[in-house]
Amino acid sequence: MNLKLKIAILVIAIIHVTIAIARKSTDGVAHHRLVRLHTMLITSTAMLATSFYIWKRVNFAITTLLPSPNPVGNRRLRLLCFQDIAQALMLLFLFLSHIALFFYYILLGPEPNVIAITSLSFIACYAHILIFLIIADIFYYATKLIHHKVSANSxxxxxxxxxxxxxLLAVILGFLFMFGGLYTTHTDPVVRKASIPMKICVEQWKCVNCSSFGCSYWTIGWKNENRKDYIIAIAGDLADGLVRDFHGAAEPLCNLKAPGGVYFATGNHEYMHGNVTEWFWFLENCNITVLHNQNKHIKVNGQKLCVAGADDLFAVRAHVPGHGMDLFKALSTCDSDSTNILLAHQPNAAKIVLTNPKLSDKVNLILSGHTHGGQMYPFVPIVHIANAFV
Structure with a gap:
């Protein structure tokens, strides 16, 4: 290990230790911002190692498959080095992938910035390429270990x-998965219908649950106009940013209408990427009921319905004053003889409810989100392991 690399590692370590100490000695907004900064630095540091790995593998393929500069022959072809072009494109791809996290804080607006959307798309491609390269290496080195025991034609x-x-196949698959994801985001969201038996049930009513908005608010608003739902639930992860940056994009939420009301409970992204208090103000101005460890009683066809919402599990870690999941408070005034619905963003919060008899006896239906259905195929197993339900 050369001296420059040792110095770089030491500087990175000092920066991380300094921020970690600062996190322990602050609270409120300052702590929240330091957590966001530290998360971004930790991710960037980890990506330095994975990017080096990706570069070594892809550069090997580039130098093997593409011709090097030819000192003889056509002059124009001598000036055109395919290896250099491919290497430059790969470095650009890695650079744009590395800066993706910065676009949670810059170049924000009602419409996505071209550079931002390219960079954020590349980070998905980056993750897929990394997984496929690791799988290829596992097969390569596993067969190498047993190669001496089998024939040469192994x-x-x-x-x-x-x-x-x-x-090369790993890289191509990474880009194919990325383009497949981009195509999916430009199609109408899939509305899944489910009939859920409940021991206490209000007859003849419908509820729609929206969470982890991966589609435009305009589309959600348009879909709502064509449905006849009695209540609308937004179970967290409304936006990855501040109101001042996304109020224009979020305004279609104000068009959401339902006879029984529109309700919101926080997700982890409200605490990670935005000012949760400002989003509360925005939603309340849109006549959306914010359930901040609270509940609201309504009647459906003369029968009682209690809609409760709890702060997300991440709220405690975010150190936002007055925030933290309190399921008992959220359900405190929901009667046992009414139909009780709980908005809890993470499935792990739902598990807490179901494993506590005092809570589970009060709840007839839990509406969650968070998992994005796995979102990227290589991470589906991880999502199933990390969450109680998917």
Missing amino acids: VHTYLHENRSFHI
Whole structure:
């Protein structure tokens, strides 16, 4: 390890330790901002290692598959080095992937910035390429370990001779998954209908649950106009930013209408990427009921319905004064003879309710979000492991 690398590692370590100490000695908004900064730095530091790994693998494929400059022959072809072009494009891809997190704080507005949307799309592609390269390496080195026990015409021989093509395949698959995801985000959201049996049930009513908005608020508003839902629930993760940046994009939420009301409970992103108090003000001005460890009683066809909402589990870690999940408070005035619905963003919060008899006896239906359905296929197993329900 050379001296420059040692100095770089030492500087990075000092920065992380300094911010960690500052996090412990602050609270409120200052603590919240330091947590966001530290999270971004931790992610960027980890990405330095993974980017080096991706670069070594892809650069090997580039130098193997693409021709180097030819000192003889056509003059124009001598000036055109395909290796240099491919390497430059790969470095640009890695750079844009690295700066993706900064676009949670800059170039924000009602419409996505081209550079921001490209960078944020590349981070998804980056993750897929990393996973596919790791899978390819696992097969490569696993077969290498047993290669001496089998014939020369073994699986490892095939993998070794075609390693560059497998690396190229990993890159192509990463981009295909990225473009598939982009296509999906530009199609109408899928509305899933479910009939849920409840021991206490208000007959003849419908509820729509929206969470972790991956589609435009305009689309959500348009869909609502074509439905006949009695209540609308927004179970957190409204936006990744501040009201001043996204109020224009979020204004279609003000068009949401339902006879029984529109209700909101926080998700982790309200605490990670924005000012939760400002979003409360915005939603209340849109006549959306904010359930901040609170509940509201309404009647449906003469029968009682209690809609409760709890702060997200992440609220405690965010150190926002007055915020933290309090399920007992949220359900405190919900009667046992009414139909009780709880908005709890994370499925793990739902598990807390179901494992506590005092809480579970009060709740007939829990509406959550958070998991994004896995969002990126390689992470689906992790999502299933990390969450009680998906």
